Amino acid sequence: xxxxxxxxxxxxxxxxxxxxxxxxxxxxxxxxxxxxxxxxxxxxxxxxxxxxxxxxxxxxxxxxxxxxxxxxxxxxxxxxxxxxxxxxxxxxxxxxxxxxxxxxxxxxxxxxxxx
Amino acid sequence: xxxxxxxxxxxxxxxxxxxxxxxxxxxxxxxxxxxxxxxxxxxxxxxxxxxxxxxxxxxxxxxxxxxxxxxxxxxxxxxxxxxxxxxxxxxxxxxxxxxxxxxxxxxx
Numbered sequence: 001x002x003x004x005x006x007x008x009x010x011x012x013x014x015x016x017x018x019x020x021x022x023x024x025x026x027x028x029x030x031x032x033x034x035x036x037x038x039x040x041x042x043x044x045x046x047x048x049x050x051x052x053x054x055x056x057x058x059x060x061x062x063x064x065x066x067x068x069x070x071x072x073x074x075x076x077x078x079x080x081x082x083x084x085x086x087x088x089x090x091x092x093x094x095x096x097x098x099x100x101x102x103x104x105x106x107x108x109x110x111x112x113x114x115x
Numbered sequence: 116x117x118x119x120x121x122x123x124x125x126x127x128x129x130x131x132x133x134x135x136x137x138x139x140x141x142x143x144x145x146x147x148x149x150x151x152x153x154x155x156x157x158x159x160x161x162x163x164x165x166x167x168x169x170x171x172x173x174x175x176x177x178x179x180x181x182x183x184x185x186x187x188x189x190x191x192x193x194x195x196x197x198x199x200x201x202x203x204x205x206x207x208x209x210x211x212x213x214x215x216x217x218x219x220x221x222x223x
Contacts, residue, residue, distance in 0.1 A: 033210075033211075043201065045210050045211070045212065102164070103151070106151075106159040108158040
């Protein structure tokens with residue numbers, strides 16, 4: 001089966017610009033998560049979708065971040081306008097619904113650099 | 116509050132030596148604990164989970180509720196074990212909390 005796919009793999013943008021990250025989860029995985037690792041820090045939760053609904057968005061840093069999952073398939077994470085502190089690696093992960101005790105399958109991440 | 120602490124940022128051992136990567140957690144309920152690993156130029160992947168009590172690539176981890184720990188152990192480290200290791204806690208719901216990670220370097 002295809003894994004979790006993220007693109008782009010790298011993005012370098014200027015402060016103030018907009019960037020959209022995309023994640024395609026494993027087919028059939030209703031749960032989709034976005035995480036972020038800022039340089040030298042831990043991997044932090046951003047938000048969780050169950051199908052197309054936002055189950056938990058408590059980790060979204062501010063209103064410059066907007067995540068969508070139209071149709072319950074792929075998801076996008078838009079940063080507008082980007083700031084220097086948004087630089088980091090953005091991970092997407094998916095898991096099956098009601099899969100307690102099971103971990104996530106991660107994508108390879110998008111490395112975002114804001115200059 | 117839910118928290119995962121990995122006290123060592125870097126752990127360096129010789130090939131064939133035992134290795135233990137420490138993980139302590141804070142959670143008031145019954146946690147689900149995991150170890151994830153990221154090898155160089157590969158994606159983050161699940162290594163093992165406490166619920167299955169499995170041994171993967173020679174690694175084991177035992178949940179100690181009294182000490183709130185979930186240390187990862189391997190009796191004889193191999194060079195290919197060099198990677199970044201993350202301890203993770205799934206508390207209520209489906210959100211997972213990750214530790215800051217420990218980089219394991221196995222020297223020849």
